[in-house]
Amino acid sequence: MRVNFTVNGRPQEADDVWEGESLLYVLRERMGLPGSKNACEQGECGSCTVRLDGVPVCSCLVAAGQVEGREVTTVEGLADYAKHREDAHPGGGCATGACGTSLQDAQQWKANPKKATDSQTGEGATNPDATLSPIQQAFIDAGAVQCGFCTPGLLIAADEMLEHNPQPTDADIREALSGNLCRCTGYEKILDAVRLAAARQDRQGLQEGAV
Amino acid sequence: MDFLRPASWEEALAAKAEHPTAVPIAGGTDVMVEINFDHRRPEYLLDLNRIGELREWEVGADAVRLGASVPYTDIMENLRAELPGLALASHTVASPQIRNRGGVGGNLGTASPAGDAHPALLAADCEVEAESVRGTRLIPIDEFYTGVKRNALAPDELIRAVHIKKADGPQQYSKVGTRNAMVIAVCAFGIALHPETRTVRTGIGSAAPTPIRAKAAEEFLNAALEEGGFWDSKKIITPSVAKQFAELASGAANPIDDVRGTASYRRHAVGIMARRTLGWTWESYRGTGRSTEGVA
Amino acid sequence: MGSTRTTGAPTKITQGSQTKGGIGESTLRPDGTLKVTGEFAYSSDMWHEDMLWGQTLRSTVAHAEIVSIDIAEALAMDGVYAVMTYDDLPAEMKNYGLEIQDTPVLAHGKVRHHGEPVALVAADHPETARRAAAKIVIEYKELPLITDEASATAPDAVLVHEGRTDSHSRHVSHPNIVHRQPIVRGNAAEAAKKADVIVKGEYTFGMQDQAFLGPESGLAVPSEDGGVELYVATQWLHSDLEQIAPVLGLPEEKVRMTLSGVGGAFGGREDISMQIHACLLALRTGKPVKIVYNRFESFFGHVHRHPAKLYYEHGATKDGKLTHMKCKIVLDGGAYASASPAVVGNASSLSVGPYVIEDVDIEAIALYTNNPPCGAMRGFGAVQACFAYEAQMDKLAAKLGMDPVELRQLNAMEQGTLLPTGQVVDSPAPVAEILRRVKARPLPPERQWESSEGADVRQLPGGLSNTTHGEGVVRGVGYAVGIKNVGFSEGFDDYSTAKVRMEVVGGQPVATVHTAMAEVGQGGVTVHAQIARTELGVTQVTIHPADTQVGSAGSSSASRQTYVTGGAVKNSCELVREKVLEIGRRKFGTYHPAWATAELLLEGGKVVTDGGEVLGDLVDVLEGESVEVEAEWRHRPTEPFDLVTGQGNGHVQYSFAAHRAVVEVDTELGLVKVIELAVAQDVGKALNPLSVLGQIQGGTTQGLGVAVMEEIIVDPKTAKVKNPSFTDYLIPTILDTPTIPVDVLELADEHAPYGLRGIGEAPTLSSTPAVLAAIRNATGLELNRTPVRPEHLTGT
The missing domain is CATH 3.30.390.50 (CO dehydrogenase flavoprotein, C-terminal domain)
Known part of the structure; x- marks a missing residue:
């Protein structure tokens, strides 16, 4: 069958789709978007999390035919997605400054200026000028990435949580990310990354509020 | 395998009447696991995602008419006062991602004893609104579960909604x-x-x-x-x-x-x-x- | 969070101390941007024009003769390009294996475990391949099952492998024993007479899965010269190559391997999975072939952690001095040997734990059974032993009426201690100190779940499932400490290779580091760049993709890569530095006498004297030149353990971690919430402190998993795996994982590069027994098995 839908803002069409194919398979194998990961294919790990009409879902459990005419955002489109949101709603909404995590705590992972001087693994072409969304940058800075296989799904889930809850408590973060398994990090650095992104968002909001 | 994409409830009922073996798929949280793991190859998949009314609910005087596909997230967030037991049960379902997709209709359709919604539905008391081209009937929840992963639905019926009594106590x-x-x-x-x-x-x-x-x-x-x-x-x-x-x-x-x-x-x-x-x-x-x- | 670092006796580092981004800094991962944007190419992301999909058909029974295989119907299907069975294997060599080549590429006449590969299909769509595989008809005649020590070692037991000729077959007492390692020192029977108290215990360790998130996968592309290119996720490219080439009937140079992105490993990629199968199908069809396991198949696609039975006896005088230890450790290796011999070596030699006990009588064996094959997983051998000896320490403390930490400290080994193998511990062993540190840490506040709005179930046992609002909840605290060897032991020639190149690119001095090290997430690529910066005084370092065009790096396992491949990178950089300086002397030596007289360093892109005087720019020195060195580097040699006495300098280095677990147990429902898992660990030198924390916290969490939830359940009646999915094999979520404060010690090991200590495994050891100790403390139950399940805590 044929399926038409929008991925990261661009209309896409897939032909000869087998009726049992998942959205995950279509993204990875037919659209050249392997960022969403195939870790369990049973909705028990969150590595394939994408936003379907804005809502985080496991793309392994969405039948390809179900996305006809709908909008999908994957990790490959996250930076753009976050940029558009920031343009529409600057500051991300934490107006009071009473965020759940102390700014000082979070800032100890402040980014090293990246990236042009850094080494690369040569695993693929990377754009040194790539702009990252705040949550992506925070994951790198906080050491939340090891093998990285859980990372795309966590980024989508964490970004969506911060959109709705810009000042999460640790318990809020844990609950929001409880559908995303990570086997490498023990989650501590992932918590740090989300706290860091929240704190930076807050700081940015304060600065823009002051202008 | 054929993928049926009815655009309306009437079309869905007609498709189910024409293909009684068609497996309804809404949130996909059961069906897709079985397909991904090669446990099931239905002849027809009947997609219910395009039917908006399945994701709606109405709060009446005595009961909530809860569309079969209302995501658990919506139940948790919006129906805590009317359906506190089901809201608590919804919160225990799998993960946030699954709660964004899955609804009570899936639990009832699968009728697995492990479905999280069932104990709350039984305790609150409810009726399952089953519909086919032949008409609509309300199946009391006490008569709904008929065996291991079996329910009282006829082959041509789909679950439209569940009529759950509004809580009159804790x-x-x-x-x-x-x-x-x-x-x-x-x-x-x-x-x-x-x-x-x-x-x-x-x-x-x-x-x-x-x-x-x-x-x-x-x-x-x-x-x-x-x-x-x-x-x-x-x-x-x-x-x-x-x-x-x-x-x-x-x-x-x-x-x-x-x-x-x-x-x-x-x-x-x-x-x-x-x-x-x-x-x-x-x-x-x-x-x-x-x-x-x-x-x- | 709350991490502190204490420096003991740091190695003096002069070269590179001025260069930004060198060792000791928390530089960020070079692959980080690719990984957060989804561009990093994991093995399952490989794609090739015209590629086919490979599918493996696996046995549905654990032990059976294969009476017949009928592939006709599968082969006739549209879209199917090849179906292969044992009869289609192209070479004389039809088996592979890490040490013992006992594993058939495809089953021959017999299957020895549930899920053994029997046939392969290549087709144009994965669904076509699956449907075709389902049409292959295999007739089995079931054989008696070997499932445990009793059935394996019975005199009339069916042999899992007939006609063994491997080196271990000569010294084992039964052909169903893979390897046996006794260690005898002193006289345990005699010493037992001095004991005022004796405790005995029988312990069970469940089968744990590595559960790396990236499933086994890769792409094989046939090449024009009749060879094959293989893109795959593995822990050790060269070991794979040595096993792949012979069964393909190709010389090694015609099998070109490149490491793809690896979605975690933890030992589970030490063995071959789909590598050979993909190559066979690619060579057969002349087309690229991709194989990706799903999670179900992944549970059959790699070895697991050996389940174990451990029988221990410890004695102590009434003032707490250990008198003796006797133990027998029985590891279930399953149907194929994999890493079993090394697991036995670690289990036996580390069975005493980080304690001084002069009189010991130790035996460890691994069995051949029809259970799933077991092999490498983080901390192997040492993990199982630590669970048992730490439980023994608590029992002994209770019997003596002593504080369990004091008992451990009283008997803790230290630098200079003689191990049961006769080997002297010749670097810092701060066992008592790391225990002191975890104990000194303030306890987390009680009843954190209470809030003005009610009980926050997210902070209670049962979590979101809303099982308690505080009812039945009891807190417990437990301690454990462990010892893990670092690197390959027992006389293995453990080396790595690094090719380092230095040249001017775009007006800047750039170093390129090329190794075959498998980056499995641990951050080796980060550390290699740091080492190059430190040693060569440059800021720009390119990490070349890992492949087989450079010499072996050994495996990304045994906590060894930063030590061994890091050591190789350091060594090659030093050789490059010498050559660069030679060029400098040749070009500019006449301009400044210091070129000839002073000790010269490379710092900040310049050649400087040890007094800090700048002699020239690297750009000028390297103008029109490039320097490249490929060199092997080895750590100090080790010796095999004597097969009768177990004596020998078998290990090169040890790693120590201690944990304090604080748990809250719903004693009525038997549910556990771990509140905090504090760690103290000596890392020698933290080359990248942020990565060090990540390793320690990650390892700790895997230990937590096998304490309270993780277990592959094998039906003893059928030897079949009952829970091959993430629905029923549970690993900790973020709501199961507590805060993990880490106390990092840096006591240099003078024998190791920069004084570093391998760190990846030690935290996995002591985490599990600490959690169990805390649960025992909360419940008063004995709990001799892990993982502990609600049934065990409720007596139901």
Whole structure:
């Protein structure tokens, strides 16, 4: 069958789709978007999390035919997605400054200026000028990435949580990310990354509020 | 395999009538796992995602008509007052991603004893609105589960909605799993106090071939509350009554040993959950001010 | 969070101390941007024009003769390009294996475990391949099952492998024993007479899965010269190559391997999975072939952690001095040997734990059974032993009426201690100190779940499932400490290779580091760049993709890569530095006498004297030149353990971690919430402190998993796996994982590069027994098995 839908803002069409194919398979194998990961294919790990009409879902459990005419955002489109949101709603909404995590705590992972001087693994072409969304940058800075296989799904889930809850408590973060398994990090650095992104968002909001 | 994409409820009913073996897929949280793992190759998949009314709910005077595909997230966030037991149960479903997709219709359609919604539906009392091209009928929840992963639906019927009685008293829901999130029930227990009828209803999940009510426990408790004048006096429930209720609830279970837990543990855990959830709901009914609701 | 670092006796580092981004800094991962944007190419992301999909058909029974295989119907399907069975294997060599080549590429006449590969299909769509595989008809005649020690070692037991000729077959007492390692020192029987108290215990360790998130996968592309290119996720490219080439009937140079992105490993990629199968199908069809396991197949696609039975006896005088230890450790290796011999070596030699006990009588064996094959997983051998000896320490403390930490400290080994193998511990062993540190840490506040709005179930046992609002909840605290060897032991020639190149690119001096090290997430690529910066005084370092065009790096396992491949990178950089300086002397030596007289360093892109005087720019020195060195580097040699006495300098380095677990147990429902898992660990030198924390916290969490939830359940009646899915094999979620404060010690090991100590495994050891100890403390139960399940805590 044929399926038409929008991925990261661009209309896409897939032909000869087998009726049992998942959205995950279509993204990875037919659209050249392997960022969403195939870790369990049973909705028990969150590595394939994408936003379907804005809502985080496991793309392994969405039948390809179900996305006809709908909008999908994957990790490959996250930076753009976050940029558009920031343009529409600057500051991300934490107006009071009473965020759940102390700014000082979070800032100890402040980014090293990246990236042009850094080494690369040569695993693929990377754009040194790539702009990252705040949550992506925070994951790198906080050491939340090891093998990285859980990372795309966590980024989508964490970004969506911060959109709705810009000042999460640790318990809020844990609950929001409880559908995303990570086997490498023990989650501590992932918590740090989300706290860091929240704190930076807050700081940015304060600065823009002051202008 | 064919993928049927009805654009309206009427089209869906027509498709199901034409292809009674068609497997409805809404949230996909059961069906897609079976397809991905090569456990199932249905001849037809019947996609219900395009039917908007399945994701809507109406709050009536006595009941909520809950569309079959209303995501668990919406139930948690919007129906906590009307359907507190089901809202609590919804919160225990799998993960946020799954709760964004799955709805009660899937639990009912699959009719697995491990479905998280069942104990809450049984305790609250509800009717399943089943529809086919032949017409609509309301199936009382007590008659809905007919066997292991079997239900009372006819081959040409689809679940349109569930009519769930609005809470007239406190409700609670507990589920044992061996992980603190994203876990299938080892067993589960739902309880609803119905002060208007001076009755208590219960539901047990994953501890019998089908979701069941602990009827002997309910009858015992109804009688004990009535005889002791508890509904009016709002006295603390006598520990011996709570104990007996828990034992009867435990006795209602008819579980098996499997990789998730042993039969004897399940029986034991049902009893503990019955005693605790009765305590929480009763404290809430008494309005002692002592906070007994779990928050999250 | 709350991490502190204490420096002991740091190695003096002069070269590179001025260069930004060198060792000791928390530089960020070079692959980080690719990984957060979804561009990093994991093995399952490989794609090739015209590629086919490979599918493996696996046995549905555990032990059976294969009576017949009928592939006709599968082969006739549209879209199917090849179906292969044992009869289609192209070379004389039809088996592979890490040490013992006992594993058939495809089953031959017999299957020995549930899920053994029997046939392969290549087709144009994965669904076509699956349907075709389902049409292959295999007739089995079931054989008696070997499932445990009793059935394996019975005199009339069916042999899992007939006609063994491997080196271990000569010294084992039964052909169903893979390897046996006794260690005898002193006289345990005699010493037992001095004991005032004796404790005995029988312990069970469940089968744990690595559960790396990226499933086994890769792409094989046939090349024009009749060879094959293989893109795959593995822990050790060269070991794979040595096993792949012979069964393909190709010389090694015609099998060109490139490491793809690896979605975690933890030992589970030490063995071959789909590598050979993909190559066979690619060579057969002349087309690229991709194989990706799903999670179900992944549980059959790699070895697991050995389940174990451990029988221990310890004695102590009434003042707490250990008198003796006797133990027998029985590891279930399953149907194929994999890493079993090394697991036995670690289990036996580390069975005493980080304690001084002069009189010991130790035996460890691994069995051949029809259970799933077991092999490498983080901390192997040492993990199982640590669970048992730490439980023994607590029992002994209870019997003596002593504080369990004091008992451990009283008997703790230290630098200079003689191990049961006769080997002297010749670097810092701060066992008592790391215990002191975890104990000194303030306890987390009680009843954190209480809030003004009620009980926050997210912070209670049962979590979101709303099982308790505080009822039945009891707190417990437990401690454990462990010892893990670092690197390959027992005389293995453990080396790595690094090719380092230095040249001017775009007006800047750039170093390129090329190794075959498998980056599995641990951050080796980060550390290699840091080492190059430190040693060569440059800021720009390019990490070349890992492949087989450079010499072996050994495996990304045994906590060894930063030590061994890091050591190789350091060594090659030093050789490059010498050559660069030679060029400088040749070009500019006449301009400044210091070129000839002073000790010269490379710092900040310049050649400087050790007094800090700048002699020239690297750009000028390297103008028109490039320097490249490929060199092997080895750590100090080790010796095999004597097969009778177990004596020998078998290990090169040790790693120590201690944990304090604080748990809250719902004693009525048997559910556990771990509140905090504090760690103290000596890392020698933290080359990248942020990565060090990540390793320690990650390892700790895997230990937590096997304490309370993780277990592959094998039906003893059928030897079949009952829970091959993430629905029923549970690993900790973020709601199961507590805060993990880390106390990092840096006591240099003078024998190791920069004084570093391998760190990846030690935290996995002591985490599990600490959690169990805390649960025992909360419940008063004995709990001799892990993982502990609600049934065990409720007596149901």
